[in-house]
Amino acid sequence: MVxxxxxxxxxxxxxxxxxxxxxxxxxxxxxxxSPVPIHGVEEVLGPKKSVIKRFTxxxxxxxxxxxxxxxxxxxxxxxxxxxxxPIITIxxxxxxSYEMTILCGILATVLGxxxxxxxxxxxxxxxxxxxxxxxxxxxxxxxxxxxFSDAERILEQAGxxxxxxxxxxx
Amino acid sequence: xxSEQKPMQYSDVNDDIVRSLVVTGRKYYITLAIAVTVMxxxxxxxxxxxxxxxxxxxxxxxxxxxxTYLASFIFWxxxxxxxxxxxxxxxxxxxxxxxxxxRSAEAMTxxxxxxxxxxxxxxxxxxxxxxxxAPYPNQMELWPNFRSPLxxxxxxxxxxxxxxxxxxxxxxxxxxxxxxxxxxxxxxxxYVLLSLGWRGTDTEWHRLGWAYTFLAVLIIPLAVSVHSIVxxxxxxxxxxGLHQTIFAPYFVVGAIYSGTAGIVTVMFVLRKYMNFEHFIxxxxxxxxxxxxxxxxLLWSYINILELFTAWYGGTSTEYEQLRYKLTGYYSPLxxxxxxxxxxxxLLLISKKIxxxxxxxxxxxIVINIGMYTERFLIIAxxxxxxxxxxxxxxxxxxxxxxxxxxxxxxxFITLFLLFVKIFPSxxxxxxxxxxxxxxxxxxxxxx
Amino acid sequence: MSFMDRFVSGWRKHRQAATDDDFDYAWTxxxxxxxxxxxxxxxxxxxxxxxxxxVGEKELAGGRExxxxxxxxxxxxxxxNAKLSFIPMMxxxxxxxxxxxxxxxxxxxxxxxxxNTQIYNRCIGTRSCAxxxxxxxxxxxxxxxxxxxxxxxxxxxxxxxREKGVMEKCTFCIQRIRQAKDHAKDEGRRVADGxxxxxxxxxxxxxxxVFGDRKDPNSNVSKSINDxxxxxxxxxxxxxxxxxxxxxxxxDVV
Numbered sequence: 001m002v003x004x005x006x007x008x009x010x011x012x013x014x015x016x017x018x019x020x021x022x023x024x025x026x027x028x029x030x031x032x033x034s035p036v037p038i039h040g041v042e043e044v045l046g047p048k049k050s051v052i053k054r055f056t057x058x059x060x061x062x063x064x065x066x067x068x069x070x071x072x073x074x075x076x077x078x079x080x081x082x083x084x085x086p087i088i089t090i091x092x093x094x095x096x097s098y099e100m101t102i103l104c105g106i107l108a109t110v111l112g113x114x115x116x117x118x119x120x121x122x123x124x125x126x127x128x129x130x131x132x133x134x135x136x137x138x139x140x141x142x143x144x145x146x147x148f149s150d151a152e153r154i155l156e157q158a159g160x161x162x163x164x165x166x167x168x169x170x
Numbered sequence: 171x172x173s174e175q176k177p178m179q180y181s182d183v184n185d186d187i188v189r190s191l192v193v194t195g196r197k198y199y200i201t202l203a204i205a206v207t208v209m210x211x212x213x214x215x216x217x218x219x220x221x222x223x224x225x226x227x228x229x230x231x232x233x234x235x236x237x238t239y240l241a242s243f244i245f246w247x248x249x250x251x252x253x254x255x256x257x258x259x260x261x262x263x264x265x266x267x268x269x270x271x272x273r274s275a276e277a278m279t280x281x282x283x284x285x286x287x288x289x290x291x292x293x294x295x296x297x298x299x300x301x302x303x304a305p306y307p308n309q310m311e312l313w314p315n316f317r318s319p320l321x322x323x324x325x326x327x328x329x330x331x332x333x334x335x336x337x338x339x340x341x342x343x344x345x346x347x348x349x350x351x352x353x354x355x356x357x358x359x360x361y362v363l364l365s366l367g368w369r370g371t372d373t374e375w376h377r378l379g380w381a382y383t384f385l386a387v388l389i390i391p392l393a394v395s396v397h398s399i400v401x402x403x404x405x406x407x408x409x410x411g412l413h414q415t416i417f418a419p420y421f422v423v424g425a426i427y428s429g430t431a432g433i434v435t436v437m438f439v440l441r442k443y444m445n446f447e448h449f450i451x452x453x454x455x456x457x458x459x460x461x462x463x464x465x466x467l468l469w470s471y472i473n474i475l476e477l478f479t480a481w482y483g484g485t486s487t488e489y490e491q492l493r494y495k496l497t498g499y500y501s502p503l504x505x506x507x508x509x510x511x512x513x514x515x516l517l518l519i520s521k522k523i524x525x526x527x528x529x530x531x532x533x534x535i536v537i538n539i540g541m542y543t544e545r546f547l548i549i550a551x552x553x554x555x556x557x558x559x560x561x562x563x564x565x566x567x568x569x570x571x572x573x574x575x576x577x578x579x580x581x582f583i584t585l586f587l588l589f590v591k592i593f594p595s596x597x598x599x600x601x602x603x604x605x606x607x608x609x610x611x612x613x614x615x616x617x
Numbered sequence: 618m619s620f621m622d623r624f625v626s627g628w629r630k631h632r633q634a635a636t637d638d639d640f641d642y643a644w645t646x647x648x649x650x651x652x653x654x655x656x657x658x659x660x661x662x663x664x665x666x667x668x669x670x671x672v673g674e675k676e677l678a679g680g681r682e683x684x685x686x687x688x689x690x691x692x693x694x695x696x697x698n699a700k701l702s703f704i705p706m707m708x709x710x711x712x713x714x715x716x717x718x719x720x721x722x723x724x725x726x727x728x729x730x731x732x733n734t735q736i737y738n739r740c741i742g743t744r745s746c747a748x749x750x751x752x753x754x755x756x757x758x759x760x761x762x763x764x765x766x767x768x769x770x771x772x773x774x775x776x777x778x779r780e781k782g783v784m785e786k787c788t789f790c791i792q793r794i795r796q797a798k799d800h801a802k803d804e805g806r807r808v809a810d811g812x813x814x815x816x817x818x819x820x821x822x823x824x825x826x827v828f829g830d831r832k833d834p835n836s837n838v839s840k841s842i843n844d845x846x847x848x849x850x851x852x853x854x855x856x857x858x859x860x861x862x863x864x865x866x867x868x869d870v871v
Contacts, residue, residue: 074313082717087631113381120366129351134180224781226759231680235744295742295782560689
């Protein structure tokens with residue numbers, strides 16, 4: 001039976017320590033759930049890389065080119081000479097381009113965030129509501145009872161106030 | 171302050187914020203009822219009358235074809251300017267004091283933008299065709315005119331509205347998750363949807379941190395560009411008094427100025443009526459007061475520049491415009507604006523005033539009255555005095571216009587009242603970050 | 618032609634500002650202020666030709682008159698030596714029109730005749746064109762206007778009646794220009810000088826107003842705008858108007 005062990009800690013340092021211990025004991029990647037972002041996770045659980053910056057960058061580039069193309073392309077499709085200006089007027093179209101850079105950059109960032117954080121998820125997952133208030137949780141998947149008791153021992157040694165076993169609802 | 175006697179716990183923050191959402195007193199309902207009533211009677215009825223009758227219901231006339239509707243539009247756009255912009259700047263510079271106030275400041279941005287967009291609808295002669303200003307393929311094969319400063323506005327405000335909405339939402343996801351666990355009924359289902367299944371894992375926090383920072387970096391240049399573009403609606407014309415290069419920075423400074431004053435007002439109200447004394451303290455008012463002082467000096471400087479260049483340039487039209495502004499029909503309003511926006515804020519030099527709540531409230535309201543006057547004058551004085559003396563004509567707002575102005579304020583208040591019951595109006599996790607971290611308890615086993 | 622060539626040639630073409638040479642005609646009006654008596658016949662003719670509503674006394678006092686052409690009057694000096702000068706003012710059909718660039722929905726643009734046109738159906742009523750126009754010759758429909766009987770019987774069928782919330786202005790009687798052009802096209806020729814006249818030109822008793830194509834060097838208007846008295850109102854704004862005024866020669870000054 002696949003289940004998870006979750007240890008609840010009072011302070012972030014102990015939780016980080018426990019996560020490090022679990023990792024070095026050969027468990028699969030432990031996850032830390034916390035009410036606030038905690039610092040120093042990367043030192044313990046290995047560096048994290050996110051693809052969000054690529055999304056932002058390419059979204060922005062797309063917006064810049066697309067914005068200019070939208071303004072210039074539509075101006076050429078239906079000719080409306082105005083104010084004695086050329087059909088393709090560069091300075092005003094650069095303003096459109098600028099705004100579209102930001103719009104597409106923002107939308108791409110959101111998309112990048114959702115993809116890289118694997119959200120949204122509406123099915124039940126391993127979660128303890130206390131971690132949204134004042135507890136720092138450390139979870140690892142446990143394949144067997146022995147693994148769970150190993151995990152429980154490590155968590156309690158690291159100072160867990162409580163260790164729970166949660167069945168994986170999936 | 172009670173927090174000095176008993177240090178706040180993480181759980182107190184959750185309790186306080188959830189309480190602010192679910193516990194609703196009679197006062198709240200009464201205020202909401204009044205706000206809705208005022209909104210409907212003062213905004214929607216006159217507006218529907220105007221839709222039926224024509225723009226003639228307003229006081230505009232031939233040379234002065236723009237009036238208070240557009241002044242309100244600039245005012246609301248300006249008021250929107252501090253929220254998200256200030257929040258982004260303070261986020262990037264890692265200012266601790268931002269954390270308790272930024273959610274409501276961003277909400278202010280969002281709602282004033284919504285009201286501003288409504289004011290455009292009110293302003294238009296044929297608002298039922300407003301979609302023609304949007305670029306979409308259509309059977310007429312006709313696209314909007316991308317050379318128009320007004321179309322820059324359409325694009326910029328759409329972007330700004332989208333950006334602010336996303337920014338406030340992204341920052342609230344962890345809070346929706348925290349509130350989700352404590353509520354039931356329709357709220358629970360709403361927060362389940364809004365929190366997207368957030369669990370607060372280390373990966374999620376990491377991604378959120380990056381995405382949030384990128385958004386902040388994108389929104390700062392956006393906010394500056396939005397008000398520059400609003401100023402170009404005026405500055406790109408060849409009307410004396412409007413056709414000025416200083417207008418873009420003038421509008422941006424004015425926008426941040428009135429927006430910051432607006433934040434002070436909102437902070438005061440939240441602190442007083444939502445019992446957020448723990449979160450919104452003298453420090454916030456002190457810092458905002460310093461910012462207001464700086465902005466008022468900047469604003470005065472730009473005003474002096476505007477007068478000086480007009481006087482020194484000395485072309486007949488500019489000079490007449492200057493004379494008219496300082497001594498003409500609208501000059502009492504001009505001097506009122508100077509008193510409210512340039513002289514009165516000098517009181518903020520005193521720390522005693524910056525750290526007392528009621529004087530700050532009064533000053534913030536006075537500043538916004540002055541700033542509304544500024545927007546009105548920009549339109550009224552210049553348009554009523556253009557090149558051909560034959561078409562000089564005064565403009566005074568009609569009752570419909572005044573009523574719609576009052577109604578738009580009620581609309582803003584209504585939106586804000588609904589917001590404080592749905593969004594956690596103080597950021598739970600960021601407030602926690604400002605509190606001392608939980609330390610290892612005595613007697614814990616050592617590692 | 619490859620895509621790149623088409624792109625480059627299209628780019629070059631559309632980067633060029635339109636000039637008189639690109640127009641079929643360049644309709645121009647000259648107004649001789651020496652001949653103008655300020656009688657106001659042009660105002661009335663325009664009102665009748667273009668279905669311009671009569672707004673009534675109250676609205677006129679409120680500054681919402683509808684006059685595509687108006688006589689501006691300027692008094693100089695005090696009573697015994699008072700001097701009156703007047704100048705008919707209408708849409709100047711500028712080649713660099715500030716009103717055209719500002720319209721977000723392209724409701725006003727420059728057509729192939731060099732006319733500044735207003736498309737009523739496209740207008741959403743931002744009124745920005747009226748703000749940008751330095752001549753104050755754009756008029757906004759603050760209401761739906763009605764013509765009491767029997768005036769509704771005399772509406773010109775060639776001209777639309779404008780709805781509330783729409784901007785309108787002088788068109789140089791575009792309905793007459795269209796007719797003349799159609800007629801000329803049927804006969805395979807260009808519109809001859811004097812063949813088309815806006816209502817105000819047709820009515821002017823002192824022939825102060827002359828209308829024609831300035832691309833035709835022999836037309837009356839071409840001769841008239843080469844007069845040394847010719848000037849543009851607010852010429853310093855560089856809007857390149859198509860209406861040319863001939864200055865009044867003042868006996869006292871000379």
